[in-house]
Amino acid sequence: MTVVGDAMVRAVSVRKSYGFFEALRGIDLEVTTGEVLCLIGPSGSGKSTFLRCINHLEKIDGGRLEVAGQLVGYREHNGRMYELRDREVCAKRAEIGMVFQRFNLFPHMTVMDNVTLAPVMVKGESRAAVGDRARALLARVGLADKVDNYPNQLSGGQQQRVAIARALAMQPKLMLFDEPTSALDPELVGDVLDVMRGLAEDGMTMVVVTHEMGFAREVGDTLVFMDAGMVVETGKPREVLANPRSERTKAFLAKVL
């Protein structure tokens, strides 16, 4: 199922603080191309923060973070770090798709415009080509008939699937999911997870912050348990979920399973 390749994401003792609060206290982590990595942990453990660092929505304060072999947000020259210009950061982000807990669809645009906006604007693709691709993507997430609807005319699950299609329309090489099903009614969770499962089967590299242990077990290649800004345990999802080694993982899983 998984094509194992080079490292897509490599984090070496990544640190991030907000004032005196240390959100990330040295994260070491590697995601290989084609891998599905699930991040679990109690709220406030830094999993979302780490995810947001990957596409530079948050600036890291220390350590080293690379995506596809290139530093995130910085350029290294003669041993010195230079901050990237806004335009360069944007170009990097365009290659990384992100799906948010609260969907964040653009409410003043139709579903179609939501999906086609960025490819036309950021990558300068032709409207016609993007339109065809958008229709195909919307059909893939089961929303071919909602093209002309506005987001608030859709259910939460449908909105999240549009959000996935919107991210995929940029043809990213890496997809980040920030608790994609946490804001959904229970009966709508399945449709979204099915779309994500399909993506994983097609070989997309994915980092998924989730509370869906079933999804993590069946779709994930690696499971990472984080607590208090650190990686506590890493392993095959089945093994970690069945036989957690650390006490903290055990305590957490006892509460959520």
Place this chain on the structure above:
Amino acid sequence: MTTEADARPEASMTAVPVRHPGRWLAAVVVLVLVAMFVHTVTVSKVTRGGKSVHRYEWEVIRSYFLSRQVFDGLVVTLELTVLAMVIGITLGIVVAVLRLSPNPLLSTASWLYIWFFRGTPVYVQLLFWYQIGYLYPRLTLGVPFGPALLHLNANTFITSFVAAMIGLGLNEGAYMAEIVRAGIISVDEGQTEAAQALGMSRLQAMRRVVLPQAMRVIVPPTGNETISMLKTSSLAATISVAELTFSVQTIYARTYRVIPMLMVASFWYLIVTSVLTVGQYYIERYFARGAVRQLPLTPLQKVRGQVARIVMTRRDLPGAPARRR
């Protein structure tokens, strides 16, 4: 056996409604007052200069309502309103964006601008701009502290109209800045994040994602400001801009028909305000896309709906041809 309790209530409720004598009394009082008002405005007559004339001198109002001088004044009022609002809105957007800038110098500068222009009366500002030639008799365009490229005589360049336009526009800019800022910060931060995650720059996200949504918050107070500007522009009469109020003042200075001429001006202000109100309704409707599930009906659609409903009920009346369901 069927008891009283088993009996099903009738489908439609038939009950004696509560009486409201107080409301009736209030309605009668209002009706009498309205009748008195209509009478005094239309029918009642007074003797002026030995002649019996309408109290409100409708003849005078009618003869000046479409006169050349009033019309010219109205045009100047509209020009002044539009130009001042264009300056105000443009400045407002710029100042609001600067105010939200991470650079402390820029945000402080914009704060000072708002502080100054909101803190002084617009009437004083108009007089100030009218007298600007006292401070700067010669306006110079060139390199700061360096050579000049263009000289202008302030007294000929800053006419009373230009002074009024600058004064009203700068003052409006301060208020519009706060309105635009309120609109921008009303848009959820997740929208900017989603746009940025898709690779859009700050400017692109602002233009295509944040501002269109902020418009929903910005438009109603802006309509309010425009209507307010239409009337505030009458202050320009004090620096002898020949706008609507100034025009009627010139006429009554000659004819002494003060009240009728003020009514002429008031009617025109009311007409323009009404047109602006309708325009605002449609602009608001446009920016409501995606924010409400069903767009509110336009007045025309409402009328059509009412007509359709009446036609439908007619068909259901006894004797009418039965409707197939």
